[in-house]
Amino acid sequence: MSSETLPVFIDTSNGERKQDVSEDPEESEKPRLGEGSEAVSKRQMKKLMRQKQWEEQRELRKQKRKEKRKRKKLERQCQLEPNSDGNDRKRIRRHVVPSTLRLIIDCSFDDLMVLKDIKKLHKQIQRCYAENRRALHPVQFYLTSHGGQLKKNMDENDKGWINWKDIYIKPEHYSELMKKEDLIYLTSDSPNVLKELDESKAYVIGGLVDHNHHKGLTHKQASDHGIDHAQLPLGNFVKMNSRKVLAVNHVFEIILGYLETRDWQEAFFTILPQRKGAVPTDKACENPSHDKQSARLEGGSESDSSEEECSRIELDLPPEEEKQDKENGTEPTVDTALH
Numbered sequence: 001m002s003s004e005t006l007p008v009f010i011d012t013s014n015g016e017r018k019q020d021v022s023e024d025p026e027e028s029e030k031p032r033l034g035e036g037s038e039a040v041s042k043r044q045m046k047k048l049m050r051q052k053q054w055e056e057q058r059e060l061r062k063q064k065r066k067e068k069r070k071r072k073k074l075e076r077q078c079q080l081e082p083n084s085d086g087n088d089r090k091r092i093r094r095h096v097v098p099s100t101l102r103l104i105i106d107c108s109f110d111d112l113m114v115l116k117d118i119k120k121l122h123k124q125i126q127r128c129y130a131e132n133r134r135a136l137h138p139v140q141f142y143l144t145s146h147g148g149q150l151k152k153n154m155d156e157n158d159k160g161w162i163n164w165k166d167i168y169i170k171p172e173h174y175s176e177l178m179k180k181e182d183l184i185y186l187t188s189d190s191p192n193v194l195k196e197l198d199e200s201k202a203y204v205i206g207g208l209v210d211h212n213h214h215k216g217l218t219h220k221q222a223s224d225h226g227i228d229h230a231q232l233p234l235g236n237f238v239k240m241n242s243r244k245v246l247a248v249n250h251v252f253e254i255i256l257g258y259l260e261t262r263d264w265q266e267a268f269f270t271i272l273p274q275r276k277g278a279v280p281t282d283k284a285c286e287n288p289s290h291d292k293q294s295a296r297l298e299g300g301s302e303s304d305s306s307e308e309e310c311s312r313i314e315l316d317l318p319p320e321e322e323k324q325d326k327e328n329g330t331e332p333t334v335d336t337a338l339h
Contacts, residue, residue: 096136099259102182102202103139104174105248109208109217110148117209118149122158125207127249129164137259141167142202144174150207175225178202185222185229188245189215192230197258205251237265238272246272 040048105125113121125143132138146169154161161169170177185204197203204227206218222229232254246254250271257267 096138099137099139099199101139101197101199101255101259102142102178103252103255104142104144104178104202104204105207105252106144106174106204106218107147107150107207108145108173109206109210109214110145110150112214112217113149113209115149115153118153119157120209121207121248122150122153124209124247124249126158128252129167131249131253131256133166135256135260137256138166139256139259142174142177143167143169143207144172144177145170147171174202174204175227180225180227183227185218185227186232186251187219187222187229188231189219190222190229190231192228193233193236194230195233196262197255203255205248207248209248233264234268238268 105128107121110118129141132141174183182200182202183204184198184201185206187206204222208214208218210217219229232251250273253271254267257270258264261267
């Protein structure tokens with residue numbers, strides 16, 4: 001082939017290729033990854049189709065969320081008593097009768113926790129504060145021995161804590177703020193079982209997220225300080241698949257629940273997370289397999305995993321990211337030993 005005819009051959013083939021593309025509209029509509037690359041695979045095509053479908057349904061999802069919010073707001077309004085001024089906040093707060101009971105979270109274990117557990121404790125304290133603010137019988141809430149890693153973490157991640165209301169945040173130890181005869185330390189290792197709450201007392205919850213590395217520490221501390229101690233009557237009403245070790249916020253919320261209902265069993269079953277496998281003691285007796293499983297777990301486990309219940313926010317994520325989040329995401333767990 002001569003050098004003169006070579007350019008003609010190339011130009012002709014390029015022209016024919018352009019003509020073929022124009023004559024085949026379906027082939028021209030196939031998405032390509034880039035200039036000169038091969039057509040996308042079937043898997044990539046499906047992904048693009050899902051993405052397109054997700055984009056098209058964006059408004060529909062937005063409308064559904066809007067309707068859900070309206071429905072929840074209507075449900076809340078139906079639960080509230082009629083009020084002429086139409087102020088929901090005033091209707092809620094009208095029936096609030098503060099309790100004289102003092103509830104203290106002892107934060108003196110700061111040096112026994114790593115930063116990860118400090119952050120978990122911080123979130124539990126946030127939950128306690130929020131629940132106390134909306135409770136029908138809010139307690140006199142204290143944070144004592146507040147400082148160290150906990151205060152630093154709160155300063156960095158929750159600067160609004162300095163504006164919290166109806167809470168006493170003190171750097172002093174609880175023994176410096178309360179009379180010794182008024183104090184009762186709540187610990188699962190105590191042989192004393194509470195029958196009811198004395199609202200003239202100050203109950204102490206150990207602010208320790210330790211994964212059972214310091215078992216019996218709070219009970220020992222209470223004994224060393226000559227402070228009365230007791231455990232919640234959990235075993236009298238509940239049979240669980242795990243040890244009787246609860247997160248700080250669970251203990252706090254159970255006490256709030258009891259002050260509202262004056263019923264321990266109702267308070268326990270309203271607050272305890274489902275993964276604890278809690279059942280009434282009378283029903284547990286009818287299910288021997290449950291007893292065996294509970295005994296095996298209580299006797300052979302050195303640690304207890306207690307989930308922190310966090311509010312979930314609906315995110316408008318693409319299907320691929322949502323799938324990845326479900327595969328990789330796990331609910332945070334909190335292990336707080338009240339001992």
